[in-house]
Amino acid sequence: DGGITQSPKYLFRKEGQNVTLSCEQNLNHDAMYWYRQDPGQGLRLIYYSQIVNDFQKGDIAEGYSVSREKKESFPLTVTSAQKNPTAFYLCASSPRDRYGYTFGSGTRLTVV
């Protein structure tokens, strides 16, 4: 079955460390997105990519970086420059010819 896989489900990071969250899709979707969700809050857009080797900053890109070397993959790196990284991170994808996003199950990142 096609879908989006985010890994790991839970991640613990020490302060000052970079950490990379994985997002892989086998839906052949062109666009991919990263969102951050804080407890009881909505989703805020971090980065998005419409095509391979191209991506744009969202509303809260500071302290994060991404790459899009393959259509299927859109990893997110949370750098030490992100001061409050503890949150729930969601990856999504969408096709070129239809509306609607497909979301992964999320990664919960905790700074310890």
Place this chain on the structure above:
Amino acid sequence: SQQGEEDPQALSIQEGENATMNCSYKTSINNLQWYRQNSGRGLVHLILIRSNEREKHSGRLRVTLDTSKKSSSLLITASRAADTASYFCAPFVVGAGNMLTFGGGTRLMVKP
């Protein structure tokens, strides 16, 4: 992109009752999408209504759209405990990155 604002922020009902959630937005749109998020999970696309449609049904879901008032409503009929989740609306405008922006959502609790 533009963000929808859901109202109420929280809603608690008994099983079997109907649940109505509202969404307001600010500018002209191409379509409006509703998503559900179970606790600790990713969002799931529920239904899309285009700007030239006034009402749409899918199972126990009924969505209305009033473009003159820039508002939409989601009605869940005969609610079940399994409907307990957060619900988000996402107004969509073609262009400008084709991104979706999500508000804080409506947290629905259905008591058995």
